[in-house]
Amino acid sequence: MTDQPLSNSPAEELAKVTKEIYERNVELAISNRTLSLLRKMYEIMSSSLNTSETSQRLADAIVKDLNFQKGMISLVDKSGDNLETIAVSPQEPRDSQLEKLLGKPFKQFSVSLKELENFCVKAFTEKKTRLTNNLYDVFIGAVDEKISLKIQEILHIQTTIIYPITFGKETLGVLSLGIDKHIGSLSRAELESMHELVEVVGIALERVRIYNDLQVANEKLKELDRQKDEFLSVAAHELRAPMTAIKGYLSMVVEGDGGSLTPQTKDFIGETITANERLIRLVNNLLNISRIEKGRLVYRMGDINLSQVAKTVSNEFQVIAQEKKLLLNLVVSDNIKDLVYVDQDRIHEVVANLISNAIKYTDIGKITIHLSNPDEHHIKLEVIDSGHGISPEEQEKLFQKFYRTGSSIGKAMGTGLGLYISKLLVEKFGGKIGFSSEVGKGSNFYFELQLK
């Protein structure tokens, strides 16, 4: 039996404690370093949305702060078949030596995911950290063995660690780090902190990727929107020629250019002309919409008496109102001031639109067009109906392009552009348009314009 000391001598005890304190201090230093690096990485993450820029700055920060020789970020490319090097931390004058050796910048590497012996590929597909003392393991399939060894020599790399960069279940690529010492010389704390850092790299790159995907989707939507505008424009334009011919010939017939007509034939042609005018208006709306939006519509501004416009339009709609047995009234306040500076045809269009909507959505009762001066500088035109009224949900969407109320109950007609265009026009003339409505009680659509 040998003697077992019951306790260490005080000197030994002190040495042990000192050593422990030292180790703790080192750990603390590593934690601090990691923390400050993490903060730097979050800053990089929030300041860039470009894949190669973000990758480059992350690789630089890691290599610089942790005293590595080289850091390289490779990401899986769009095809999903290759790992492509996106960023390599710089290190002069060694980089120039490498460029001479390779005949190209030490950056452009791509390795097929089929190179199963390649450690980057292994780390990527197995989602496991890989370690090697032979740099060729990293370059299999991209650079030949001899050159790989020279690279290793020039860069003073002893060990290379390859981390998979992951986000959730997805692997985005790998981060390879070259160190000038043996792996055993790295402490457990250092190795652990590396995992945290790689995780942040994953988050940062995923964020950039999502952003870029959104950008692409957004561009596609814009392109589709442009194509839609162009299609509408071309379609409307093509429709105009035959519509013009129909309008022209009908007018010639009704004016007697082809001989005299019976009163009934004249009536029939008259109805056809009305229908065709409506068709022309619809097509013009389609064509005008993109022009108003792009500010390319020509306005013929002038001094107009709004009550005169209201009278004309209400007369135009009398027949249609009577067909639905609706009473269409025009009420003009006494001593009304009604001179406004607008485009006559366009304001006519707005009034016609409001009245046409009121007739369309009213089955019983009456429609009143009311003109008044809410104050001495403004005129208000209201179209008050006793129709269905509009539900609060529908009210929200009313002035949207292509929106048609009642489309769910099969009552919709028209292009759904009327109110949208009316709003654009009234606002163009410096006025405001609005409505109040209650289901079952009817609606009041109005606009206000400044008096001349």
Added chain:
Amino acid sequence: MDDIIPNQVSQKAVILIVEDDTLLIKMYKTKFELDGFTVITAQDGESGLKIASEKTVDFIILDVMLPKISGLDLLEKLRQIPGKENVKVIILSNLNNPADAQKAFNLGAKEYLLKSNLTPSEIVKKIHQYLNV
């Protein structure tokens, strides 16, 4: 040349219609002739310019979007020909384009009108109005 159809009667005012839509040409020609004009037609900008520069034309009804050269280019070239500086022109377009309209007015067009807004007889009225000035 089947796009040049001169009328027999030479005493009447001569109107050149430059328009690429066959149906519209036929319509305007019918109406204008019924109202006593002599009508010549061209279906593209190039032949329109040729006729306008070689023949005596009192009035031109000019489309903008035309094959070969556009109506506005036609007008610009025509104005450079001596004796053609003041030929009366009405632009009859399918498109309400402010830039085109401005250019047309700068080149001395009387009006810039949208085809679908007018009936043939309304156009005849305009022609009479400008011929009588």
